[in-house]
Amino acid sequence: MQWDIVIGLEIHVQLATKTKIFSGSSTAYGAEPNTQANAVDLAMPGTLPVPNEQAFRYAVMFGLAVNAEIERRSVFERKNYFYPDLPKGYQTTQLERPIVGPGYVDIDLASGETKRVRIHHAHLEEDAGKSLHDTFYDELGHGMSGIDLNRAGTPLIEVVTEPDMTNAEEAVAFAKKLHSIVTSLGICDGDMSQGSMRFDVNISLKPKGSETLGTRTETKNLNSFRFMEQAIAHEVERQMDILEDGGTIVQETRLYNGDRDESRSMRTKEEANDYRYFPCPDLLPVEIDDSFIEEARNSLPELPDARKARFMDQYGLNDYDAGLLGGDSKLAAFFEEAVSHGKDAKLTSNWIQGEFSARLNAEEKTVADSPISGAQLGDLVVRIADNTISSAGAKKVFEALWSGENDNVDAIIDAKGLKQVSDTGALEAMVDEVLAGMPDQVAQYQNEEDPKKRKKMLGGFMGPLMKASKGQGNPKLFNEILVKKLGG
């Protein structure tokens, strides 16, 4: 049977506020456990939540960036359940009246198509703390669980999409687009390895063309695009196997283990908690007025879609390059710094997508950790464009910049003697000498009629020429001289 896949996402985005959503504790990542948890975060008796206005501003900015309605009056509710990393015994969240109403995001697909994914709503809530299992031991060596409440109370927006995606590619494209939006807005640091963005994927299958949705499962807490892609493939296959064997899907929450590519059931619908939501009496409804929204609107930075359009217009980049460079705010900033030095936008773009990205990936670094600045890459591009160095030489310069051996492009070129010989007279002399030593190849070339084959044969002379010039001859000029001397 043929199946339609239906995917909806829930994304938790940690907001980059300095303090927590309802207390003055710092939200900085990586501190000693429980050093960033005050009496409110510990849910000491009598303590009360005080809302952090910055979290509301960020939520409104997000809403505007995804073309959503902003709710003028949103309400915090208590979601009741017991867990050690939830100190109050309830999570303060929004249910009936979320701050961000329906909106949408457009995603670009590999096919060149653009697809609209609708956002059902986005709401503000507090994050829980963390349970650290088997990191402590009692005197008998039994593993004990520890609780770290540093994260408890970190503001989150939970973005809930409509089930508009039909395969992993779309889901990942949406996730990347959302990552790009929140980092461009500066409302989230986007560091997925630290849990700044976490994805829950809802998946169901239905017979191709059917109008009725199948039973869905939710796979929780995926913290990388790769795991998300794998988890979707895994879950689709699991459901398909069950359905094709005549079985039924159980509505349940599943956990995916990315390292083993396997998933297991966490709880079924029947085992789900009754969260007993009700409006939090410690917090008044959040009133958002026009001026607050206008202020947020005016503070919106350039968003990925607008930046892509500008990159195409201002730098003449093609759709793909502009989308790639414009989609990531840090990469975009790096590109613009480079191109302000390097001038040649296409060449700059090629270097960023080529050598630069490859090195970042190889060393698992982000643009922010790059040892090379945009200005340095721009300087390098200048020397490539004006023929001072060959592309082989440029790679050596890049290497020296990356390793920190030297931070000045021209100094590296001098020190390593990478400057190309572009003196035509000297190059012609070398060509004459090399051709004189290769009479058979010259004759073969001149007898060949197929221009494609001739072009290929030209390469056979380049090796000896580069060797003769100790790698410093300008390959482009060598090529021109060769063609001329060999008679076209």
Added chain:
Amino acid sequence: MHNKSVAELSRELERGEISSVELTQQFLDRIKQEDGRFNSFITVTEEQALADAKAADEQRAAGNATPWTGVPFAHKDIFCTNGVRTTCGSKMLENFVPPYDATVTGNFRKAGAVCLGKTNMDEFAMGSSTESSYFGATTNPWGLSQGDKRVPGGSSGGSAAAVAARLVPAATATDTGGSIRQPAALCGITGLKPTYGRVSRYGMIAFASSLDQGGTMARTAEDNALMLNVMAGFDPKDSTSIDRELPDYTATLNEPLKGLKIGLPKEYFSDQLSPAMEEQVRNAVKEYEKLGATVKEVSLPNAKLAIAAYYVIAPAEASANLSRFDGARYGYRCDDPKDLMDMYTRTRAEGFGTEVKRRILVGTYALSAGYFDAYYLKAQKVRRLIQQDFINAFKEVDVLMSPTSPSPAFVQGEKTNDPVTMYLEDIFTIAVNLAGVPAMSVPAGFVDGLPVGLQIIGDYFSEARLLNAAHQFQQATDWHQREPQ
């Protein structure tokens, strides 16, 4: 000395007739001698009190005194006190020492007042008799001479009994459904529940957040005004506190009452009220007429729904508010839990008393899937109707007057096995909390040798008016001066 009011003690301290250390020692001695009969204190902080008194004397000598500098008083054990254990009347918090002050306790500290200790209360403020305290019941100073151990009312029964027995001239209290007014009435003292949002709830252990309000207890209305001057005001730590101009509540105590329009809600003069009680209340109203007030009957048509709505909303909020007592971070934890679920269930089964568990169960039920609309949402609708009743009544009159409780202090144990009868103790007080308006209880006579309280209810933020009305009544009567034998 122990019969003197806060205002009088403040003047004597100011004139140097007595030092705070002497005064504090006298009251501490009195607590030591007398409180065995009442059990009105859970914790007495003798050492700290004497140190604070010494500091207060130095502050007076330096000329930086407030009216409260050096005046002894007590806190209900629901207000967190930095470094002093705060139990909320529960085994769950028997050993809990907060590392922070409630805003209210901090305010008294800043004013230089000397706290002698923490008073007894129904566990987590759930009760109308101070019998549900883990630290034993409090006994009403009234009735002992007749050989009866009667309840002081609740939940602020410890504060009320301590003030009535002259162990302290004043004490803080809280009121969620009548927990200031009913014990004030049963102990023959004056108590005020302010408008919701007038006094910060920060550091006041929550029972039902949308109803809880800190307030005052003393023998005179003037002392209540002095207390409210310290307690009231906007607090950025409490999002539900209200940023509104703060009057000097003592400044208008002597305004004449001529032309004051009094409304008597007919629903509060029903068959639930004994004829003897009603007579005392009507006599008090007549006293007001002598002072120039006019009286008319009004109606609070939805008042009869108040108890039912309250016993959905308050337990619902409590069921979530008390979830934090899980044995994980502070307070009681059961011995040798075998796993997480065991720790939760045994800690809460062993740490909470019967009434608290009853209300957690009721509240959990009311919020459950399938019942939420029928109970919680319905109760909220009733709450809005009741609010509207008060708004309508205050279009016609300035204050409402009624009995505070349906009967005087009852004998201990009489209602402990019948929670619904106990809940009816608050039949005249609960609607006030649902509406959020301020109300007082003022001593207004005796039935069978036991005090009767007059409830005066005002419009939002009319505390100054209520205190004025109570003070003028106390200038004309001496019910508030009567001392239990």
